[in-house]
Amino acid sequence: MRCYLRPQDIQGISFDLDDTLYDNQPYIAKAEAELIQFLHREFPRALPWQTQDWRAIKLELLQQNPQLAHDTTAARLATLQYGLARLGYSAAEAQRGAHAGLACFRFHRSDFQVSAEIVALLHHLRQRFRLIGITNGNVDHQRIGLGDVFEFVLHPGQGVQMKPARDMFELACARLHLPLGQLLHVGDSLHADVRGARLAGCQSVWLNPGAGRSGIAPSSGLLPHLEIATLEPLLALLCTE
Known part of the structure; x- marks a missing residue:
C-alpha cells in the first residue's frame, strides 16, 4: 500500500x-x-459479421452522436438496430432484433456472482460506512450478489455522463446527503476513477494490482489518497480505531 x-x-x-x-x-x-450466436441464429444475414464488425458500426454511430458514449446500454441498442437495418432487415425487424439482442447480452453480462470474500469484505465496511456503487458499465448489481451491500448503484445515461465527469459523484453525494469531500471512491482506473473523484472533490483509492512493484505512478496533480494492490487493506486501514 502507498499513501x-x-x-x-x-x-x-x-x-x-x-x-x-x-x-x-x-x-x-x-x-x-452469446450475442453473436443469437444474431447468427435469429438473423441469418448477420452470419458474415463478427464482433469486430459490430464494433465498427458502434464507432460509426459514436462519431455521429458522441453523447451515446455516455450510455452503454443505449449505444448497444442503437448499434444493433442500425446494423440489422444495414443488413437489409425492415425497421420493425431491426427494432425487434435490437431489443432481443440487448436482452441476450444483458442476461449473460450479469450471469455470475461476486466472490464470497469480496462480499464479506463489503459487509464489514458497511457496518461503519455507507456503501454505494458508481460504474460506467451496465452490470445488474442485484444479480451478481451486491444488492445487500450497496444502498444504490449509479450508471451513466439519460443525461448523466460517465466518469471522469463529475455527474455521478455529485449525484451520489446528493442522494447520500454528504459533502463531496466525505466520499471515498475506490476504483481501478487512474483516468475514470482517480481523476474523476479528485476533480469532483472526493477522496480516492486506486486499486492497482502492481502497487509496490511497478514503477507506474499517478500524475502528481491527480494523486489518489491511497494506492493498494488488493481490497483487503481497506479493512485494516478504515475499520480499526
Missing part, C-alpha cells in the same frame, strides 16, 4: 464495479459471444 494523501472524515465509500470487485473481461467476452 499519498491521508484520508480523513470518510462517511461514505463508493466502489467502481467492473475490474475492481471482479475481473470483468471473461464475462464481457462471454456476453459478446
Whole structure:
C-alpha cells in the first residue's frame, strides 16, 4: 500500500464495479459471444459479421452522436438496430432484433456472482460506512450478489455522463446527503476513477494490482489518497480505531 494523501472524515465509500470487485473481461467476452450466436441464429444475414464488425458500426454511430458514449446500454441498442437495418432487415425487424439482442447480452453480462470474500469484505465496511456503487458499465448489481451491500448503484445515461465527469459523484453525494469531500471512491482506473473523484472533490483509492512493484505512478496533480494492490487493506486501514 502507498499513501499519498491521508484520508480523513470518510462517511461514505463508493466502489467502481467492473475490474475492481471482479475481473470483468471473461464475462464481457462471454456476453459478446452469446450475442453473436443469437444474431447468427435469429438473423441469418448477420452470419458474415463478427464482433469486430459490430464494433465498427458502434464507432460509426459514436462519431455521429458522441453523447451515446455516455450510455452503454443505449449505444448497444442503437448499434444493433442500425446494423440489422444495414443488413437489409425492415425497421420493425431491426427494432425487434435490437431489443432481443440487448436482452441476450444483458442476461449473460450479469450471469455470475461476486466472490464470497469480496462480499464479506463489503459487509464489514458497511457496518461503519455507507456503501454505494458508481460504474460506467451496465452490470445488474442485484444479480451478481451486491444488492445487500450497496444502498444504490449509479450508471451513466439519460443525461448523466460517465466518469471522469463529475455527474455521478455529485449525484451520489446528493442522494447520500454528504459533502463531496466525505466520499471515498475506490476504483481501478487512474483516468475514470482517480481523476474523476479528485476533480469532483472526493477522496480516492486506486486499486492497482502492481502497487509496490511497478514503477507506474499517478500524475502528481491527480494523486489518489491511497494506492493498494488488493481490497483487503481497506479493512485494516478504515475499520480499526
